[in-house]
Amino acid sequence: MKIAQFQMHVYEEKKKNLRQLEDYMKRIEQEQVDMIALGEMFNCPYVTQKFPDYAEKEGTESWEICSALAKQYHVYLSAGSMPEKDEAGRIYNTAYIFDRKGKQIAKHRKAHLFDIDIEGGQYFKESDTLTAGDSCTVFETEFGKMGLCICYDLRFPELSRMMVEQGARVIFVPAAFNMTTGPAHWELLFRSRALDNQCFVVGTSDARDESAEYVSWGHSLLVSPWGNIIGEMDEKEGYMIHEIDLKYADKVRRELPLLNARRKDIYREELHRR
Numbered sequence: 186m187k188i189a190q191f192q193m194h195v196y197e198e199k200k201k202n203l204r205q206l207e208d209y210m211k212r213i214e215q216e217q218v219d220m221i222a223l224g225e226m227f228n229c230p231y232v233t234q235k236f237p238d239y240a241e242k243e244g245t246e247s248w249e250i251c252s253a254l255a256k257q258y259h260v261y262l263s264a265g266s267m268p269e270k271d272e273a274g275r276i277y278n279t280a281y282i283f284d285r286k287g288k289q290i291a292k293h294r295k296a297h298l299f300d301i302d303i304e305g306g307q308y309f310k311e312s313d314t315l316t317a318g319d320s321c322t323v324f325e326t327e328f329g330k331m332g333l334c335i336c337y338d339l340r341f342p343e344l345s346r347m348m349v350e351q352g353a354r355v356i357f358v359p360a361a362f363n364m365t366t367g368p369a370h371w372e373l374l375f376r377s378r379a380l381d382n383q384c385f386v387v388g389t390s391d392a393r394d395e396s397a398e399y400v401s402w403g404h405s406l407l408v409s410p411w412g413n414i415i416g417e418m419d420e421k422e423g424y425m426i427h428e429i430d431l432k433y434a435d436k437v438r439r440e441l442p443l444l445n446a447r448r449k450d451i452y453r454e455e456l457h458r459r
């Protein structure tokens with residue numbers, strides 16, 4: 186399975202972000218990739234107060250363009266994430282997956298909202314404008330099952346573990362770490378989740394823009410089920426393409442059978458309460 190990760194610039198103008206996606210897809214047309222992955226909030230500046238203005242209902246403009254592009258280029262598209270508005274006016278950080286026919290085959294609303302306040306570092310409070318999702322998202326493809334979560338969600342090992350329990354051998358993570366947590370935790374976290382779960386983890390970020398209110402770390406990366414980094418970008422915009430074989434996850438799981446060796450009988454809190 187050939188995967189392209191687009192680390193794109195995020196413009197103020199939504200339409201410009203969508204046109205940029207089309208340009209990138211044209212640029213790699215000859216590569217015949219199977220799946221394309223984008224970054225978190227790829228069509229909207231990563232600023233909480235802007236999410237309500239950019240938010241769209243499922244099935245409208247940005248969704249339609251992503252679906253049409255997946256169909257036109259005959260690829261699976263992990264359409265990063267974008268602000269989504271529901272019938273009641275609540276706003277979510279939502280990731281969609283489209284298949285080669287442009288059909289939506291998965292949708293994940295970020296379940297862990299990114300509320301942090303690090304002294305001398307990054308402050309962010311998604312819960313000012315966003316509502317959290319409440320699902321664990323796994324979807325079927327011609328290559329097998331895959332999982333999907335968004336950025337901060339990856340910090341919570343229970344969620345990835347649940348995806349893997351449901352059969353995922355790859356986890357897609359549209360993300361945008363920052364200049365505080367990026368250098369400290371980005372690689373460590375992606376490698377840890379891949380290692381724990383013996384699965385591929387595809388982390389796709391937006392490109393760094395020093396003039397933006399929230400400065401993304403960039404460094405989109407692809408990690409193998411053995412925990413090593415197959416490819417990693419720097420902070421600039423661009424793309425990378427890699428070929429992976431999902432059977433490699435089976436091999437690692439067979440040779441180092443962590444998932445089968447778990448002792449669920451002792452991981453029960455009630456047994457150890459004093």
Ligand SMILES: O=C(O)CCC(=O)C(=O)O
Nearest residue numbers: 299336337361362363366
């Ligand atoms: O976990 C982090 O350090 C960054 C998370 C983040 O930027 C996000 O969830 O959008």
